[in-house]
Amino acid sequence: MSTKEVTELQRRILDFIAQCVEEKGFPPSIREIGRRLRITSPSSVAYHLRVLESAGLLKRTDAISRGMSLASSPNELPILGAVAAGSGVIAAEDVEGHVTLDRDARRGADYLLRVKGDSMVGAGILEGDLVQVRRQDDARDGEIVVALVGEEGVVKRLRRKAGQAALESENPAYEPIRGPFQVAGKVVGLLRRY
Amino acid sequence: MSTKEVTELQRRILDFIAQCVEEKGFPPSIREIGRRLRITSPSSVAYHLRVLESAGLLKRTDAISRGMSLASSPNELPILGAVAAGSGVIAAEDVEGHVTLDRDARRGADYLLRVKGDSMVGAGILEGDLVQVRRQDDARDGEIVVALVGEEGVVKRLRRKAGQAALESENPAYEPIRGPFQVAGKVVGLLRRY
DNA sequence: TTCTTTAGTGGACATAAGTCCAATTGTAGT
DNA sequence: ACTACAATTGGACTTATGTCCACTAAAGAA
Numbered sequence A, B: 001m002s003t004k005e006v007t008e009l010q011r012r013i014l015d016f017i018a019q020c021v022e023e024k025g026f027p028p029s030i031r032e033i034g035r036r037l038r039i040t041s042p043s044s045v046a047y048h049l050r051v052l053e054s055a056g057l058l059k060r061t062d063a064i065s066r067g068m069s070l071a072s073s074p075n076e077l078p079i080l081g082a083v084a085a086g087s088g089v090i091a092a093e094d095v096e097g098h099v100t101l102d103r104d105a106r107r108g109a110d111y112l113l114r115v116k117g118d119s120m121v122g123a124g125i126l127e128g129d130l131v132q133v134r135r136q137d138d139a140r141d142g143e144i145v146v147a148l149v150g151e152e153g154v155v156k157r158l159r160r161k162a163g164q165a166a167l168e169s170e171n172p173a174y175e176p177i178r179g180p181f182q183v184a185g186k187v188v189g190l191l192r193r194y
Numbered sequence C: 001t002t003c004t005t006t007a008g009t010g011g012a013c014a015t016a017a018g019t020c021c022a023a024t025t026g027t028a029g030t
Numbered sequence D: 001a002c003t004a005c006a007a008t009t010g011g012a013c014t015t016a017t018g019t020c021c022a023c024t025a026a027a028g029a030a
Helices: A008-024 A030-036 A043-052 B006-025 B030-036 B044-053
Strands: A059-060 A068-070 A074-080 A095-100 A111-112 A130-135 A145-147 A150-160 A165-169 A182-193 B059-060 B068-069 B076-080 B095-100 B111-114 B131-134 B144-149 B152-161 B164-168 B181-194
Touching: A008 A030, A008 A043, A008 A068, A030 A043, A030 A182, A043 A059, A059 B030, A130 A145, A145 A165, A150 A182, A165 B152, B006 B068, B006 B131, B030 B044, B131 B144, B144 B164
Parallel strands: A074 A111, B076 B111
Antiparallel strands: A059 A068, A074 A095, A111 A130, A130 A182, A145 A150, A145 A182, A150 A165, A182 B181, B059 B068, B076 B095, B111 B131, B131 B181, B144 B152, B144 B181, B152 B164
């Protein structure tokens, strides 16, 4: 299983399957996929499904109708223990698990980050909480963000005053961070487990 | 349709469908259901599916293979705006919506309750947060519970000292409640949307 | 009893659906 | 030009699958 590259068309097939499962509750047949994506021959669709399967994006049960399912639910979010300084990419080693939220609850988040420390208690964010993070390079004044300070990922409130950006804690014990940092994402939600 | 009673066998069919969707990613065929539940004739299974559909427990798309899906996901939690004093039963009028969580994230919760007021800010529970509540009559010292005080449902920390039970707020502005109250559930998690 | 409802059987049937195969096309590399 | 490969076609084939129909059996109700 070579985790090959996948073409645009194959990605659209994947999307269509996801859409069917979401809307109708079951996957499409090979011919339904073909009809939707203007592929006239079932063999051609089957070919793409084989590619998707060998790329690890699709699970298939051979020879039975609609015998396919997405390898990863589009609503499944990885739980990260920390944000790597390498930004963008998520290191698989840091993934503690997964949580599936429906589209509404997901709020466009890309991952969950486990909060370390008590610097945001004033905003109701406690140690151990999972914050839902949407990846983005920048954010507006007052928004709670995940930022990279050196190698470390932190959850703070972003302040923009007179062109100056700072990261404020919601805990009087901590000083604002004015040093260089990079916004990695915006906090769009929070999950806590008692 | 009459939302009829459903037999034990029909409930087991429903469970089997749920299990298939969970494990394999797609619903079973009529004959697969029959094989599992020792029903030798496909027509008989089809009969039960019709009953389940008219009971509103199953959605069906006629004449296509595996064309069925559960009407309500077993992992779907209703969002309540308030807990009714009538306890036990959930009034449909109070349901603001639904959120689907996977079994792990669900934590045995029965419903979500929207938090009113700031009496629990000290515990990181803010106004507007959704707390995951598992229904139960009692709880241990120190646990955060949903309790009925008169007609009103409140989220507080339960204190048991020397046989005396009280409801404490996590906000110095509020006094503990010692008057009569009834525990309705235990808070097992929290969701917040920014 | 008789009638009705619910539950189930078994077979026939049309078609929906996955698979196999030979052949074609276009693109990129040698 | 030749080769290799990815993408696609169309048809044939087999089986899986949902549905229809006639019939049976048990349990209640009238």
